[in-house]
Amino acid sequence: MSHTKKAAFLSFFYFFHFGTLGIFIPFVALYLKHNGFSGKDIGLFITVISIIKFLLTNTWTKTYNKIKSKTVFVITAILVSNVSVILLLSKNYLLTFLTFIIYAVTRVGILPVMDHISNEFSRESGIEYGKIRMYGSIGFICFTTFTGLLVDYFSINVFITMTILTGFLSAITILFIKLENIERAKYKQDSNKLSFDFKIILIASILHYISLTFFHNFLNIKVEYLNESQTIAGTIWSIGIFAEILLMFFSNKLFKKISPFTLLIFSMFLGGVRSLVIGYAESAMVLLFINTIHGFAFGTFHLSIIRYIKDYIAAESRLKAQSFYSSLIYGLGAIFGSILSGYLFDFVGVNHMFMIGSIFSFFATIILLLYRKKFLLKYQL
Template identity: 20%
Template structure:
């Protein structure tokens, strides 16, 4: 007789990939083009900055919105779909809003519910993959492709039809995202899973281990270093002397490099381990910011720096998802993702943007902003080196 082998759930790769594509397509419309929409609506620069701050802060809160309910019930996609419905309505109301307070309110709702979707998607994807979580990058790369496609297409659309229609386009993308979510079912929750693990106290107890909070802190510092690029890179290249066509090309190189890297990330994680990939990626990130700071006027150097986005974002995010899937039980995954998005990503980007905004026009200027960001990347690398040593990490991993 042969022993029966327990098979995990069949991974709906196409459906999950489509979910990522349309979710990040929304981000591709919102992040680069919100300022253009607000400018057409008559917002002065200081108001645009305030709106961006509100959006970022709400996106830091959003990941926790459904985390407890989804971990307790196991119905992650239900809460993601509810968020998507509210998101569609918020975009429509934003288009119809005629006053500043209403516009601020609906943009805040967009940030809250847009950011509450992705922890559920990430947790469901990692639950489906199970021991094969190193293959996460091959699904997640479709999100990057969705972002890149919309970034390239939305600019000409807004030029042709008017930036005031941006909320309508985002509502359509959010509706498409909702429809794809209807096709993805939750991974069944194990009936014998201890209820104690569904409590926040269990999550916080696990969080106190040095490898776990060290990982979150390292990712926070990485996002601090990334913020100036996300917000000010376009302005920086204009100051260096590049035209809009060249700037668009350099911006497009980054997600393309990220997509290609996601294809090989799984093999690198299995061969070298997440710690080695994170260390290499953070070292490259520091080098990228130094090249951007001091040699951006050389086209070929800037090309190399932008290609480094494959490691600066692709390797770091993919490796982080891989580690979080191993460090937390399945019914704590939504909390783990929420804390990553709220603390490491959300607050990291807020801190980085505040720092960059304060120093950009000051005596230091943009070159030293990027240089400081290289320092944050190196500090993050040192934390990874110490926190994720095998003797500390191994007892915490789920196999």
């Protein structure tokens, strides 16, 4: 398969995979709230996903690395995770809890594996990772906006149908990528060792992602508190993701001028600013404006870490590093963020919850600022 065709299929995967996330992430908390679950319940359910990410991501990627039928393995994981959301229609506490377990166990390693494949493909082909990954952001925008319209026109239940249908489309793309034809990433004994630099980055990133979790879990509820429609919520998400797409498209030019470490610091600082402004916001227009920062708060935050793994970590350790990144940031960081945001929502309200969330991003910024000089000297940047 030519580099162009492989890049196209990887782009389609990201489009539909993040399409499912663009449906699930913004609307699952709203669905649960409309069905009588408290903020504490919502935080607990979402935390289940994060706990499983933290505990099982490395196991999932190691299993993938060893298994022969990689395509069947990943397709099955995608289908089971997305179809499992149908159990949410029961509105039963235990079945809802089970849904989140199934959803998480089957999908925790999908993105680390596909990011690793895309990153290695980028090194081989010269096609920038950001220009492939940006289609995930486009998918997120399209499906978030469209689902918001459907929710306003029908009901919140429509997000379940949309998740299942988009999941099927995501699975189909894997058939064309043919994962068995991609060289296996090899684990060595030293691949478990993380450099001190990477540990510092992971610690700061966990703190920053705690703040991002507040945003992911409760932005739509903040919009509802402002008496705005879910179409407006979808538009707010879309503006943020559009900014993310632009930065991903020009990421190669950014990294030629700014080191991943410096860009990471800037991303975390702007993420803290956004959370603080959302807490004080009293109109949807303010939310629309401030969410243009999302391109930095998440977009370049993610790209900087991926770029660090690509440029500064040995080939045999990259999939392992990718797994650590996913399990610790999207696992451990999201665990604390989901639990804390749920409790804060119940006890201090959505506004103060976002204000408190900004502290974590600002603290992460300070950690990296203190280490920046050593990092730049070490790599002669």
